[in-house]
Amino acid sequence: MFTGQPFTVPEHIEPVPGLADRVEAMYRAGRYRTAMDEVLRQLRRDPANAEAMILAATIVYVSRTATLMAAEPLTREQSASAILAPVAVQCSRCGAFWYAMGTVLPIPNMIVANPLGVQCPVCRYTLCKDCAAAASHQGAAIPCPAPGCSGTLEPAHLPTGRREVLPIDPSEIERVIVARDGPIPPTISEALPAVTTYVPLVADDAPFVIICRSDPSQMSDASAPVLARRLVDGLEHDMLLASGAWDRSTPMRVTGSEDDSDYLVIVVKLPERQPPSAFLAGLMGDHLQRIADAKFEHHGPCWAGLYSADVTGESAALLQAAASDAHQADRLATRTRILPEYVVVATGIPTLDLPAARSQFPHGYPAYVEQLNGSFRLPGYGLNFVHWISCSDGATTQLHLTFLPADQSEQALLAQDLVEPDMRRALGL
Amino acid sequence: MDPEATAAGQAAPPAQPAGAPAALGDTLDGRWSVAEILSGGQAWVLVVDDLKQGIRRAIKVSFSGPLAEDAELVALFGLDPYPYVVTAFDLVEVGGSQGILLEYVPGSLAEAVRGGRPCPLALLQEICAGMAHLSQHGEFAHLDLKPSNVLISDSGTAKVADFGLAHAVRIRDGRFPAAAGGTWAYAAPEVIRLEPCDSRADIFSFGVIFYQLSTGRLPYPFELAATAGAQRAQLLDYYASPGPERRCQELYYSDQLTPTQLPTPPPSVAVGGIISDCLQDYPGRRPASFSDLAERLAAEVGIPVVSLPPVPLAEADRQRRVLVTAEALIRLRRFDEAVRSLNRLLRGPVDPELSAEARDAARSALIGAGRPDAAAALERWSI
Numbered sequence: 001m002f003t004g005q006p007f008t009v010p011e012h013i014e015p016v017p018g019l020a021d022r023v024e025a026m027y028r029a030g031r032y033r034t035a036m037d038e039v040l041r042q043l044r045r046d047p048a049n050a051e052a053m054i055l056a057a058t059i060v061y062v063s064r065t066a067t068l069m070a071a072e073p074l075t076r077e078q079s080a081s082a083i084l085a086p087v088a089v090q091c092s093r094c095g096a097f098w099y100a101m102g103t104v105l106p107i108p109n110m111i112v113a114n115p116l117g118v119q120c121p122v123c124r125y126t127l128c129k130d131c132a133a134a135a136s137h138q139g140a141a142i143p144c145p146a147p148g149c150s151g152t153l154e155p156a157h158l159p160t161g162r163r164e165v166l167p168i169d170p171s172e173i174e175r176v177i178v179a180r181d182g183p184i185p186p187t188i189s190e191a192l193p194a195v196t197t198y199v200p201l202v203a204d205d206a207p208f209v210i211i212c213r214s215d216p217s218q219m220s221d222a223s224a225p226v227l228a229r230r231l232v233d234g235l236e237h238d239m240l241l242a243s244g245a246w247d248r249s250t251p252m253r254v255t256g257s258e259d260d261s262d263y264l265v266i267v268v269k270l271p272e273r274q275p276p277s278a279f280l281a282g283l284m285g286d287h288l289q290r291i292a293d294a295k296f297e298h299h300g301p302c303w304a305g306l307y308s309a310d311v312t313g314e315s316a317a318l319l320q321a322a323a324s325d326a327h328q329a330d331r332l333a334t335r336t337r338i339l340p341e342y343v344v345v346a347t348g349i350p351t352l353d354l355p356a357a358r359s360q361f362p363h364g365y366p367a368y369v370e371q372l373n374g375s376f377r378l379p380g381y382g383l384n385f386v387h388w389i390s391c392s393d394g395a396t397t398q399l400h401l402t403f404l405p406a407d408q409s410e411q412a413l414l415a416q417d418l419v420e421p422d423m424r425r426a427l428g429l
Numbered sequence: 430m431d432p433e434a435t436a437a438g439q440a441a442p443p444a445q446p447a448g449a450p451a452a453l454g455d456t457l458d459g460r461w462s463v464a465e466i467l468s469g470g471q472a473w474v475l476v477v478d479d480l481k482q483g484i485r486r487a488i489k490v491s492f493s494g495p496l497a498e499d500a501e502l503v504a505l506f507g508l509d510p511y512p513y514v515v516t517a518f519d520l521v522e523v524g525g526s527q528g529i530l531l532e533y534v535p536g537s538l539a540e541a542v543r544g545g546r547p548c549p550l551a552l553l554q555e556i557c558a559g560m561a562h563l564s565q566h567g568e569f570a571h572l573d574l575k576p577s578n579v580l581i582s583d584s585g586t587a588k589v590a591d592f593g594l595a596h597a598v599r600i601r602d603g604r605f606p607a608a609a610g611g612t613w614a615y616a617a618p619e620v621i622r623l624e625p626c627d628s629r630a631d632i633f634s635f636g637v638i639f640y641q642l643s644t645g646r647l648p649y650p651f652e653l654a655a656t657a658g659a660q661r662a663q664l665l666d667y668y669a670s671p672g673p674e675r676r677c678q679e680l681y682y683s684d685q686l687t688p689t690q691l692p693t694p695p696p697s698v699a700v701g702g703i704i705s706d707c708l709q710d711y712p713g714r715r716p717a718s719f720s721d722l723a724e725r726l727a728a729e730v731g732i733p734v735v736s737l738p739p740v741p742l743a744e745a746d747r748q749r750r751v752l753v754t755a756e757a758l759i760r761l762r763r764f765d766e767a768v769r770s771l772n773r774l775l776r777g778p779v780d781p782e783l784s785a786e787a788r789d790a791a792r793s794a795l796i797g798a799g800r801p802d803a804a805a806a807l808e809r810w811s812i
Binding site: 033063064065067068069070071072073075076180181182183184185187190213216217257258259260261 | 566567598600603604605624625626627629711712713717765766768769770771772773775776777791795798800803806807810
């Protein structure tokens with residue numbers, strides 16, 4: 001679980017096999033960007049990994065000149081990654097942050113030459129160089145401004161974390177919605193830094209991000225919450241977010257880079273998980289067995305993964321929840337989850353009647369699949385798309401499956417029963 | 430030897446303005462009467478009088494063509510007008526080419542250096558203020574800081590000029606951009622080696638200027654060669670030798686060491702200490718920024734820091750500059766930057782005279798960026 005709390009070096013460090021060797025080799029070759037990507041991926045999976053955090057702090061601390069000359073300099077997005085917040089030192093007054101070597105080298109009585117800020121050794125209240133200059137009278141020592149603290153500010157070298165970073169476990173995120181102030185929505189490469197600076201995700205997590213349009217001048221204190229609500233409700237209406245999304249949303253206003261405008265980032269948590277239904281898991285197993293018996297010509301690793309316990313287990317849990325939502329709301333309900341190699345979508349439809357089920361997709365089922373795929377930036381990112389649909393009248397349940405493998409040489413499967421007959425003919429199905 | 434010989438040629442007025450983009454007495458854009466024609470290292474400079482308002486301005490037309498102009502325009506218009514940086518106003522068509530309409534500043538530090546006239550040391554702080562202003566929206570490297578690019582106004586104020594080689598210190602294509610040339614006598618070693626460089630290369634150039642203003646000489650233990658190419662070869666050899674390190678020691682311990690790497694010692698230990706730091710081979714040993722340097726000049730040499738706020742622009746003028754910059758970015762094929770810039774412009778009320786042009790530019794930028802869907806969506810929004 002990513003907490004964003006200041007890092008302390010543990011007494012025992014469990015090494016990740018080969019990680020330090022690989023990163024060190026890249027570091028020595030000036031390949032800071034690739035080295036940091038590898039470390040950030042590791043920390044994304046395992047935020048508490050002390051070895052990876054120490055490696056990250058070492059890379060991010062590389063000097064300005066070495067960065068300038070490097071074959072692969074660190075990017076600003078990497079340096080500002082929320083994942084590195086536990087080793088950051090942040091000014092308590094203006095919010096500027098930097099990295100100090102003391103975060104990973106806690107040497108007693110360390111002398112810091114030309115420090116970037118000052119810090120109270122008692123409570124870690126920190127001031128950056130500029131704020132310290134404003135607070136100091138002719139270079140005199142600054143008493144700690146924190147209420148009730150009797151410390152004196154000294155050169156800063158201990159991490160404070162970053163207060164604006166969202167402490168959230170990435171595996172609990174359903175989607176991240178991004179809008180930019182102005183009439184032109186951002187590209188994913190523009191939107192990602194606005195996300196990864198504040199949310200512990202990495203560039204590989206682009207499929208989580210849904211970019212939305214924002215009308216101009218919607219980012220004021222008064223209008224941003226209204227915009228956030230409108231975007232979340234709209235995506236829920238379009239069946240891209242599970243029901244009750246607003247209650248699980250955390251909107252954040254984010255200042256864009258110097259040549260960009262401001263962003264609205266909304267993190268939507270997954271709804272509460274439900275235990276997988278043994279009944280549905282059994283039905284899914286039967287369904288998959290029938291597909292296996294049909295001996296499709298082009299089954300490969302993507303299909304094989306679909307039968308794995310991780311994917312079927314998560315699919316059954318999502319399907320149970322979607323079916324339950326659909327039953328309660330008496331209309332179609334969808335739940336989604338991004339797993340390491342699979343985007344799993346589960347839809348519940350409260351009827352067994354196929355024409356009625358098809359009518360739940362206002363623009364037709366293929367258009368819905370296309371919309372879902374577009375929202376996950378598929379095909380791409382090596383992700384397979386799995387869509388389980390449960391049609392149920394409460395007594396009887398019928399399953400349908402659409403599977404679009406990441407490897408397009410493998411056979412795709414579309415839930416044809418959900419496609420209108422004339423459209424099936426038009427598509428040559 | 431010409432210390433201002435550059436990779437692109439030598440800075441000197443031409444004997445006659447052959448090949449100049451306009452003739453004396455021509456009227457450009459129906460408004461600007463050409464009063465004088467000068468040739469610099471990389472551009473023509475037309476001194477023009479505004480027939481409408483009687484103001485004197487300068488128009489710079491690059492030898493390298495419109496793209497060079499665009500790059501410089503983007504740099505200049507990215508800055509808010511500031512008393513210590515020459516101000517750019519607009520683009521002007523000059524005989525089928527385009528030129529940048531600039532504030533006219535009659536003198537330069539080069540004239541003072543050539544004439545051996547003493548300069549007020551306050552100018553050093555004005556240069557620092559101007560150079561610090563360049564990085565107001567992210568780090569920016571000028572990369573051709575030299576006396577002839579420090580203009581001196583009638584009131585004696587220094588203004589940093591000529592952004593023809595400047596670049597934003599930002600990763601492009603995976604690396605930081607390398608220097609594209611420079612005036613070798615004032616250039617940092619990394620610039621001479623055409624390596625990636627940042628604003629600390631300008632700190633080095635400042636050190637050279639500071640030494641030259643203090644002593645009347647350049648800080649080399651030899652005469653520089655006559656041509657730019659030979660100068661570069663000469664300085665590459667020098668920076669591969671132990672000489673530069675020794676030079677810094679001699680500057681720092683000027684009261685103890687006899688100069689072998691300098692034509693003459695600095696005027697004081699304090700001045701020598703600052704110049705020594707500026708002229709360090711390794712950028713990480715130089716002052717980190719012009720703001721830091723300004724503070725040191727104040728604390729160690731007693732030259733007070735100068736600080737003035739940027740000159741506020743009328744909203745219509747600001748929007749016009751954004752639009753002109755975005756159009757230049759489109760011509761430079763920097764479409765993503767143009768899109769961001771125009772998105773910022775269009776997010777609020779736009780001057781009615783600019784509105785249609787701004788939307789057209791945004792659509793062009795989006796199409797150039799390979800985003801036809803966003804261009805079409807913008808079309809709908811515009812309606």
